[in-house]
Amino acid sequence: MQTLMIAYAVVWAIIFGYLVVQYMRISRLENEIENLKKAIERKS
Amino acid sequence: MEVGKGKRAGFLRQVFYIVAKDFRAELRTKELFNSMFLFAMLALVIFNFSFAGKMPVRVLSGAMWVSFLFASVLGLNRSFVKEHEKGCIEGLLIAPCERSVIYFGKFLGNLLFIFLVELIALPLISIFFSRSEIFSKPFELAGILVLGSFAISAIGTILSAITVNTRTRELLLPILLFPLILPVLIASVEVTAYIFQPKGSIIQWLRLIGIYDIIFIIVPYLLFDYVVEE
Amino acid sequence: MTPVIEVDRLEKSFGHKKALRGVNLKVFEGEFIVLFGPNGAGKTTLLKSISTLIRPTRGRILFKGKEIDDGSISLRETIGLVSHNTLLYEDLTAFENLLFYARMYGVPNPKQKIEELLHMVGLYHRKDDVVRTFSRGMLQRLTIARAILHDPPVLLLDEPYTGLDVQAMKILDDLLYNLKDGLRTFIMTSHDIQKGFEHATRLAILHSGEIVFDKKKEEISVLEFEEEFWKWVKEKEPVF
Amino acid sequence: MNKKALDIILYGLLLIGMFVSLYLIFQYAPPAINPTNNQTWYEQKIFYVHVSSAWTGFLAFFVVAVASIIFLRNESRIADLVAQTSAEIGIVFTTLTLISGPLWAKSFWGRYWDWSEPRLVTALILWFLYIGYLILRSSVGEDFRRARFAAVFGIIAFLDVPIVFLSVRWYRASHPPLLVFEPGGLDPSMKVAFFFTLFIFTVFYVVLLRNALRIKLLQDELNRLKEVI
Numbered sequence: 187m188q189t190l191m192i193a194y195a196v197v198w199a200i201i202f203g204y205l206v207v208q209y210m211r212i213s214r215l216e217n218e219i220e221n222l223k224k225a226i227e228r229k230s
Numbered sequence: 231m232e233v234g235k236g237k238r239a240g241f242l243r244q245v246f247y248i249v250a251k252d253f254r255a256e257l258r259t260k261e262l263f264n265s266m267f268l269f270a271m272l273a274l275v276i277f278n279f280s281f282a283g284k285m286p287v288r289v290l291s292g293a294m295w296v297s298f299l300f301a302s303v304l305g306l307n308r309s310f311v312k313e314h315e316k317g318c319i320e321g322l323l324i325a326p327c328e329r330s331v332i333y334f335g336k337f338l339g340n341l342l343f344i345f346l347v348e349l350i351a352l353p354l355i356s357i358f359f360s361r362s363e364i365f366s367k368p369f370e371l372a373g374i375l376v377l378g379s380f381a382i383s384a385i386g387t388i389l390s391a392i393t394v395n396t397r398t399r400e401l402l403l404p405i406l407l408f409p410l411i412l413p414v415l416i417a418s419v420e421v422t423a424y425i426f427q428p429k430g431s432i433i434q435w436l437r438l439i440g441i442y443d444i445i446f447i448i449v450p451y452l453l454f455d456y457v458v459e460e
Numbered sequence: 461m462t463p464v465i466e467v468d469r470l471e472k473s474f475g476h477k478k479a480l481r482g483v484n485l486k487v488f489e490g491e492f493i494v495l496f497g498p499n500g501a502g503k504t505t506l507l508k509s510i511s512t513l514i515r516p517t518r519g520r521i522l523f524k525g526k527e528i529d530d531g532s533i534s535l536r537e538t539i540g541l542v543s544h545n546t547l548l549y550e551d552l553t554a555f556e557n558l559l560f561y562a563r564m565y566g567v568p569n570p571k572q573k574i575e576e577l578l579h580m581v582g583l584y585h586r587k588d589d590v591v592r593t594f595s596r597g598m599l600q601r602l603t604i605a606r607a608i609l610h611d612p613p614v615l616l617l618d619e620p621y622t623g624l625d626v627q628a629m630k631i632l633d634d635l636l637y638n639l640k641d642g643l644r645t646f647i648m649t650s651h652d653i654q655k656g657f658e659h660a661t662r663l664a665i666l667h668s669g670e671i672v673f674d675k676k677k678e679e680i681s682v683l684e685f686e687e688e689f690w691k692w693v694k695e696k697e698p699v700f
Numbered sequence: 701m702n703k704k705a706l707d708i709i710l711y712g713l714l715l716i717g718m719f720v721s722l723y724l725i726f727q728y729a730p731p732a733i734n735p736t737n738n739q740t741w742y743e744q745k746i747f748y749v750h751v752s753s754a755w756t757g758f759l760a761f762f763v764v765a766v767a768s769i770i771f772l773r774n775e776s777r778i779a780d781l782v783a784q785t786s787a788e789i790g791i792v793f794t795t796l797t798l799i800s801g802p803l804w805a806k807s808f809w810g811r812y813w814d815w816s817e818p819r820l821v822t823a824l825i826l827w828f829l830y831i832g833y834l835i836l837r838s839s840v841g842e843d844f845r846r847a848r849f850a851a852v853f854g855i856i857a858f859l860d861v862p863i864v865f866l867s868v869r870w871y872r873a874s875h876p877p878l879l880v881f882e883p884g885g886l887d888p889s890m891k892v893a894f895f896f897t898l899f900i901f902t903v904f905y906v907v908l909l910r911n912a913l914r915i916k917l918l919q920d921e922l923n924r925l926k927e928v929i
Contacts, residue, residue, distance in 0.1 A: 187742045191726050194749060197796070198718045201904055205711065208911035215918040222925040229929075238537065238566035251560045255551035258590070317545025321606075324511050325564040326536040385856070392849045396839040405835060406853065409828040410860050413867035420871075434870055442863055449859060453852045456772055460514045460845070474844050 244327045248335025249342065255312070256343070262308050266301040266347045273297035274355065290359055291422035295415055298351075298375075299382060302344045303404050306386035309340055310394040323458060333387065333454040337447075340390075341376075341383040348375045363426050370425045377439045378418035381446060385410050388450035391457045414442050462525045463488050464614060464645045465510060470519035472505055472669075479505040481669040482519070492646040494656035497666035498693050503649040504544070506666065507616050510647070511541045537565060540612035542620050546603045550592040554583055554602055557591060558609060565610035577605040580638075582631060597628030604635060615639065617648040621655055633658075653689060657682050667692050710907050717900040721748075724893035732890075734808070743807035748894055750800040752901040753793045754823060760790030760905060761830060765858035768851035778913075780847040783854055784837060785912040787830050789905060794827045816872035822865045829857040 239247070256262055277293035278285070285293065313319040313336075322332050352371065356364035364371060386407055393402040417435040424432045463486040472480040479502045487493055497503050508514040510521055512528055512535070521528045523535050541547075548557045555574060562570035578584040581601040586594070594602065600620070607615065620632060636659055640646070650656035657663070657677070663685055665673035672692055680688075725748050734741035767783035770776065801820050802812035815821060836853055840846035 187726070187731075187745075190742060190745055191722070194722060194725065194745075197749065198722070201908075202714060202718065205714070205904075205907055205911065208908070208915065209707070209711070212911065212914050212918065215915065215922060219918065219922055219925060222922070222929065226925065226928060238534070239563060244564055247560060247563045251549065251552065251556075254556060255549055258551050312549070312551075316550060317543065317547050318549055320513055320541075320543060320545060321547035321561065322564075323513055324536055324539065324541055325561065326533050326566075327564060328533060388852070388856070392836070392852065395845060395849070396836065397841070398835075398839045402832075402836060402839060406832045409825050409832065409864075410856065412825060413860070413863045416867045416871055438863070438867060438870070445859060445863075446856070449856060453772075453855065456848050457852055460508070474842055476843070 238326055241328065241331060244325075244331045245335045245338065248322070248332065249339045252309075252312075252336075252339040253342070262305055263343060263347065266305050266343065267350060269304055270297040270301035270347055270351050271354065273300055274351075274358070278359070285359065287426045288419070288423045290355075290361065291426060292419045294351075294355060294422065295378065295419050298344070298348050298379070299408075299411065299415065301347055302340075302379070302382045302386060303407065305343045305347075306340055306383070306390045306407075307393075307400045307403050309336055309387065310390045311399070314394055319458065329455045329458060330451050332458065333391075333451055336391070337383055337387045337450075340387055341379055344379045344383055345376060348379065361426065367425050371422070374418060374421045374425065377436075377443060378414055380443045381414040381439065382407075382411055384443065384447045384450060388454060388457060391454070414439055417442075461488060463522075464491075464524060465647075466522040466525075467506070467510070468520045468522065470506070470509060470521065471517045472502075472509060472514060473517050479669055480509070480516075483666070483669070483671055485664070485671060485674075487645055487647060489645055490642045490661075492640060492648070492659055492661045493664060494660040494662070495647065495649045495664050495666050496651060496653070496656060496689055497649070498651075500668075501666045502669040503666055504618055505669075507541070507543070507618050507647065507649060511539050511616055512536055537610060538613050540607035540610070540615045542603055542607045542615075542617045544618060544622075546591075546599045547606060548591050548599065548602060551590060553588050553590055554578065554594075555587040557602070558606060561606055562609055567610050573609070577609065581605045581635070596623050597625045600624055600628055601631055604632065608639065613643065614645045614647075617646065619649055619651070621650065621652055653682070653686055657685065665689060665692050710903065710910075714900065714903060714907065717896075717903065721893070721897045721900050724896050729890045729893040730887060732887075741807070743804060746800050746804040746807075748897045750797060750804055751894070752898045753796040753800065754819070755898055756901045756905045757790045757793035757797055757823070757826065759902065760786045760793060760909075761826060761858055761861070763909075764790065764830070764833070764854045768854035771847060771851045772855075775847075777847075778917075780851070781913055781916050782909070783850060784834075785909055785916070787833050787854070788912070789908050791827065791830050791834070793901075793905070794823055794830070797823045798827060816868070818865050818868035818872060821868045822861065825864045826861060829860065833857060 274293060274297050277297070281289060281293075310319070313322070319332075323329070349372070352364055352375075356362065386403070389403055389406050389410075393399055393406065396402055417438045420435045421432050421439070424430070424435075465485070465487040467483050467485040470480055470483040471478070483502075483506060485493075495503050495506070505514060509516050523538065526535070528535060549560070552560070555578070558574045558577065559570055562574060567573055575584065575587075578587050581604060583598060583601055583605070586598065591599070591602070600623070604620070607617075621629060624632065636646075640659075646659075648656065648659065660677050662674070662676050663680065664671055664675075665688070673688055725745055729745075732741045732744035733739070734744075763786040764783045767779045767786065771779035771783060798820075801823065805814065805817070805820070806812050813820070833850065833853055837846055837850050840849055
């Protein structure tokens with residue numbers, strides 16, 4: 187019973203962890219795009 | 231401007247011309263037919279030695295269908311490779327015919343090759359595996375061979391038209407085809423085993439193959455345009 | 461007068477790449493248009509679109525005022541195409557190849573017609589040989605025979621002179637002169653300025669998916685045109 | 701700002717939902733009794749995650765088929781991206797099904813696999829089909845043709861699924877296994893736990909798809925901007 191519960195928690199944690207990684211990646215990409223847009227504005 | 235304009239051949243005629251062209255080219259080289267046939271027989275020999283002693287009926291019908299399926303993959307792979315070698319597929323695409331004419335032409339050609347291989351393999355199987363039943367029920371056997379091969383060729387033709395455009399070509403076709411064809415394989419093996427040794431009922435299996443054949447001739451027909459057009 | 465072919469704001473993109481960016485072109489009966497342009501300008505894509513091989517991303521192509529769509533199978537009868545590929549089956553003989561296409565197009569009296577054509581392109585003595593054994597020049601001649609098998613009023617030629625020997629070039633020249641009867645319409649791509657200019661009644665330059673130059677042959681001399689051509693090839697070509 | 705708010709709501713819902721579902725499965729729902737030996741059967745709790753992931757995988761492949769049809773109709777890049785990411789997610793959940801299924805089967809049948817169990821075998825075939833789908837995608841060079849080929853295969857593959865299921869079920873009828881488990885009436889509290897877990901898994905799927913889609917679109921945008929510079 188306990189091993190099962192741990193297994194469940196691990197599965198949950200992995201999926202949720204992946205979601206967090208995805209979120210970090212989104213934020214990073216958004217930042218990069220912001221910076222690029224600013225750079226383009228400065229250039230023109 | 232109507233210079234020498236003749237009457238265009240109908241749908242079925244055009245399909246027939248494509249089959250005839252493939253058949254004529256194959257008659258000249260025989261490379262495809264020979265390799266398909268040899269491959270099927272070799273596979274059966276190997277199956278025989280993997281099962282020490284006489285194979286039970288069901289195992290034999292399974293071995294037959296697996297060998298035929300593998301041999302079909304060889305034929306299906308070449309089918310569109312040949313059309314792409316000198317851009318012939320373009321020639322077909324600019325010809326005044328529905329795109330589905332190409333699909334049905336290639337489908338029938340493939341079915342014909344597969345069926346011929348099976349037909350020639352049958353007597354040999356009967357001799358090698360001491361199954362005289364093969365000769366006592368020739369029409370039943372031919373019937374199930376056509377029904378099963380119909381599905382292999384119908385799905386295989388559209389998949390082959392897809393995989394010929396990929397980097398991995400020959401490798402990819404069986405990977406895509408085998409899981410798709412599984413239901414037909416199960417059903418064909420069941421029916422073949424029944425023909426060898428009647429037991430239980432096979433009506434539902436025949437129905438399954440029938441449904442499968444109908445669905446997977448209509449759906450590829452509807453989708454074929456998207457595969458060949460750029 | 462309605463043009464035989466009208467290309468209307470034609471766009472074609474492959475994924476992110478834009479091969480054609482709004483091509484407009486009106487081709488009238490009897491014209492011989494030669495399209496020049498550097499590699500990657502979109503010449504082949506344009507010819508393939510007109511021959512219904514490629515479905516355009518945006519824009520239309522009209523044949524005598526009728527739009528090409530899925531139901532336009534009969535329109536394909538009016539087109540002959542000579543492309544980079546031979547479109548011939550290597551395991552069939554010259555005669556069998558032509559017979560197959562003749563049947564697909566519904567050519568009347570196919571055998572007689574094929575023999576005529578084989579005489580015309582000088583391949584009659586090889587008619588029962590498998591195409592696999594043919595030389596490049598012979599293949600190109602047979603390709604042209606295949607393209608004009610059904611007497612198409614519109615002929616599309618994609619770099620037909622590429623890879624030809626002198627003899628084959630001569631035969632192709634003669635063929636084209638014979639076919640130019642004032643009723644047939646031609647679109648040819650080329651990067652050989654001399655050859656293109658010789659046949660053309662109209663000259664156009666395609667550059668990065670746009671037609672940037674389009675004039676009747678009478679309005680310009682070879683030298684002027686050559687200058688114009690190099691201007692376009694040089695100006696916008698990426699510098700390596 | 702709207703997107704951010706939705707992010708917070710979804711992530712919060714998932715985080716809380718995870719704990720709630722753990723509570724429901726292990727505390728709220730009573731342990732089952734194994735009908736074969738009438739003993740308490742803790743391993744039955746695998747059932748919750750097994751069926752939920754199977755459902756999510758199936759949903760994902762259904763979305764692949766729908767997105768494929770939409771792509772063939774209007775050639776929208778988004779539809780193609782949805783099909784691709786949904787197939788990827790579907791494979792993850794089907795893998796989870798294929799791991800949890802045999803574990804559950806072992807505790808019930810005493811063996812990990814039975815070829816006459818239609819759901820399990822269908823899940824395996826699904827897995828093969830969509831791995832093939834992704835290999836197909838990775839081996840076509842041009843973006844445009846890749847999307848088309850994938851869409852055609854995506855539709856054919858999904859149509860095949862019910863027939864696979866049917867064939868394995870009929871196969872079982874002619875080759876009866878030792879024992880077959882049919883999930884009959886569940887205890888009401890089990891049902892609550894089950895449907896809640898199912899719900900949470902579906903939300904998982906939606907968020908995964910949404911995120912992956914956003915990442916791909918942002919990357920597109922980034923590449924476009926880099927080309928401008």
